[in-house]
Structure formats: C-alpha cells, structure tokens
Amino acid sequence: MTANQLAPDWLDASVDSNALVRGIWAESVLRTESGQINIAGVTVSELASKFGTPLFVVDELHARNRAFEVRESFDNALSAVGGTAQVYYAGKAFLCTEVVRWVAEAGLNVDVASGGELAVALAAGLDPARIGLHGNNKSQPEIERAVGVGVGTIVIDSLVEIGRVADAARRAGKTQRVRLRVNSGVHAHTHSFLATAHEDQKFGVTIADAPALVAEIRSHASLEFVGLHCHIGSQIFGTDGFAESAARLLALHAELLKGGPVPELNLGGGFGIAYTPADEPTPIAEIAQEIASVVSAECVRLGIEIPVICVEPGRAVIGTSTFTLYEVGTTKDVTVDVVDENGVSTGQTAVRKYVSVDGGMSDNARPALYGADYSVRIANRVSDAEPALVRIAGKHCESGDILVYADYLPGDVHPGDLLAIPATGAYCWSLASNYNYLTRPPVVAVKDGVARVIVRGETEEDLLARDMGVIRKAQ
Structure with a gap:
C-alpha cells in the first residue's frame, strides 16, 4: 500500500497490519486460527470477559526468562x-x-x-x-x-x-x-x-x-x-x-x-x-x-x-513481557493538512483515523510525557480491510492524551474491538494515575493457560476512601 503522508518516516506501510512483529511482543503471544491474540494459552476475549479493560497482561515466563537471561549474560561475560x-x-x-x-x-x-x-x-x-x-x-x-x-x-x-x-x-x-x-x-x-x-x-x-x-x-x-x-x-x-x-x-x-x-x-x-x-x-x-x-x-x-x-x-527485564488490552469506544476520520519538514503546507490533505479507547494517559503517561512511540494491533480478530493510519487516543479531557501516535490498522477497526499495545511492562503501571478519577487497571499474569491477578484493579470505592467529605457524610 502507499504510505499515508501523515505517517512518520520510520513507520513502514508494507508491514501487515495484522502481524505481530517479534521482539515487541512477549514470547508466548500469537494469533489463533480464529484471529484472536493468545498469550500463554489464554485468548484476549477470555481476559477481557473475566477481568475487564483496560488490563495489563504479563507473560510470566517471559519476565522470568528475561531476568535469567540478563543475569546469565553478565555472569558469563564477566566470568570470561x-x-x-x-x-x-x-x-x-x-x-x-x-x-x-x-x-x-x-x-x-x-x-x-x-x-x-x-x-x-x-x-x-x-x-x-x-x-x-x-x-x-x-x-x-x-x-x-x-x-x-x-x-x-x-x-x-x-x-x-x-x-x-x-x-x-x-x-x-x-x-x-x-x-x-x-x-x-x-x-x-x-x-x-x-x-x-x-x-x-x-x-x-x-x-x-x-x-x-x-x-x-x-x-x-x-x-x-x-x-x-x-x-x-x-x-x-x-x-x-x-x-x-x-x-x-x-x-x-x-x-x-x-x-x-x-x-x-x-x-x-x-x-x-x-x-x-x-x-x-x-x-x-x-x-x-x-x-x-x-x-x-x-x-x-x-x-x-x-x-x-x-x-x-529494569525496562530490559519487564518491558516486553506485557501488553495493555483496551476496548475501542469511538472512531472518527479527521482530514489533516499535509505540511513539509519546515511546517509549511503542501496544499494537500490526508486522513488520520482517531481510535479512542477506554484507558489513556492515566495508564500510560509515556507518550504524553516523552513523546514515546508504541505499536498497536486489533486483538480479537484479523481483517483484510485496507490499512488505515490510526492514532490511538485515550478518554481523558486532554488533547495530548495519546497512546499511539501512528500505526496502521485495518480500516474497519470499530467500536467494541479489542486493541493490544505491546511493550507496556515498564513505566506504565508504575506511572499510572487517577487523572479524571479513572481507576488504575489490574495487572494479570498468564502462565500455562492460567491467568491470575497479581495487582487488583482499583474501584470507585477505593477512589472515595480517602475523601474526608464522603467519610464525614457517612458518619
């Protein structure tokens, strides 16, 4: 396909928009015959149904193996x-x-x-x-x-x-x-x-x-x-x-x-x-x-x-072990003026598809803080629809609430789809906040076909538990 003129130079338009590129995803992550993303024997639909979204999903063996690999690499190198x-x-x-x-x-x-x-x-x-x-x-x-x-x-x-x-x-x-x-x-x-x-x-x-x-x-x-x-x-x-x-x-x-x-x-x-x-x-x-x-x-x-x-x-141990699972709420196509490297309009326009999900900068502040780039994939299915340049946005009341600045997804991405953003193991949950009073998501570890909560998600009761006005009213 022809690259969208709004896409950054590093983004390769020829990469299959359904493909899971190795090295970004945890070791056990794959697509099943039905097209769903599966991690260590558990599908994303099962995870979303049981734990809700947003959800941090950790490949436990990947994290353990990566820790061992780092230690062994330095042990062997210094021993030599x-x-x-x-x-x-x-x-x-x-x-x-x-x-x-x-x-x-x-x-x-x-x-x-x-x-x-x-x-x-x-x-x-x-x-x-x-x-x-x-x-x-x-x-x-x-x-x-x-x-x-x-x-x-x-x-x-x-x-x-x-x-x-x-x-x-x-x-x-x-x-x-x-x-x-x-x-x-x-x-x-x-x-x-x-x-x-x-x-x-x-x-x-x-x-x-x-x-x-x-x-x-x-x-x-x-x-x-x-x-x-x-x-x-x-x-x-x-x-x-x-x-x-x-x-x-x-x-x-x-x-x-x-x-x-x-x-x-x-x-x-x-x-x-x-x-x-x-x-x-x-x-x-x-x-x-x-x-x-x-x-x-x-x-x-x-x-x-x-x-x-x-x-x-830290990041090198835990970063790629984890992806964050979201549900799409809305999509909209936005026509944007194309500018050159000097910020001058070329007289042309291009379309960027905004895809909004049920999380945002409260569970991943890195794009807003540092301009960090991430990738994204539809997680619950595959599609042969023509790829579209997307920007994944959160639900916060901030124009800078962006999770993925640029990637290609099948153009038929729609509300109800599950999206997975890989490599969110480091500095995402640890930087999480309650901005706009969103609750922080749970963290689930998956191993050998079993998913278990290792950090429970917050509830609205948790958010109100420290509000003294609520406490005094109850008294």
Missing part, C-alpha cells in the same frame, strides 16, 4: 575476563511482590528508590541484604528504616546524606554499606559523550568532587564505602556510552583504591527495548560482553583488579 557480576532489578520500572519474587528466583537483587518500593520488596520476603536503596532526597525515616532492616547498600547522592546515613547507622549500632553516585559526564541520549566539570542535574556528584566525598564517607566508622554508582540514561541502544562511562569511572576507581578498598563498581541500567518495528535494541549479551571487555582492558591498563561489576536493568 576473570571478574564477577551482580544484577539488580530496577524496581521503578514496575514493582509488585510477585515480580520481586520472579526476579529474585532468577538470581537478581532489587534496586528501590523510595520507602514505598522498599516496603514492597520486604513484603515479598526478599532478604534485605539483596536490596539497594537510592534516590536524591531520601527522608530520614526512609534512611533509618533501610539501615534498621539491613538493606545491603544505600547509594549516597550528596554530602548531606553522608552524615544522615552515618548517624542512622551509628544509632542502630551497624556499619552500613554505601555507594556514591557519580556523574561520569557521559550522556548517552545525546549521542555525544561530553565530559563537563559541572553536571546540571539533580542526581549525584561530579568526578572532580568524588574523592573528597569518599574521604568523608571513610571518616565515619559506621559507614563502609563499597564503590561508585553511575547511570547514563534510559532506553539506550548501542554499547559506546556504557563503555565510555565505565572507562572514566575506572580511572576514578583506581584513584580511590589508594585510600582503601573499593570492591564494586555499579554502572547502572538504561538498556533499551523495542517498542516499534523500527527499533533495533542491542542484545543484552552484546552489551554485557562489551562492558566486560572494556572493564578488563582498563583494569589491565590501570594495573588494578577487576571490581564486582553491578548493573541495574
């Missing part, structure tokens, strides 16, 4: 150069007690960024020694709880936090393991690795300031400095940024060794996944091998031992 690896699941991507248990059983530790996330990890029964806590403004109660329960490591983000964590550990009669977050000057999202003296961001400290802060950490008997922590960005394709950051941090690591042991180096996460057929994420094994190679070479050059290399993937 004489080192060891430690993988933390970045809980901010999506956290519930079941996911904590899945990643823990795959051999991962868990990284949390708040007292609430810590509470979830602890409620899952995870050994606190396998938990890392970070954040740029940890409250005193959060610090004291983390120290008290025996959290394995706390990431120090500023000079102020050194004293707070040291005092909490001293009062608890403990020695707390800590890392120091450092900005390496590598900004992977810009495709240029610029080392600047002063980083304009809220996280961490500069490489130049790090030695003084490490000396301060070492001056407290209640603290044990175990290494540096860094994070260079999110949704990164390629390995150059990770390699460059590792090299810079190892130079600082070698300097710090002169003042005492530095057993670990945490290089953070940010490994990208595919959201559309145009995305080509770097295989996790390739990332692990490149990091191991750079670490090994730099350590030889610096004449130091290879530290334990820690990484913190």
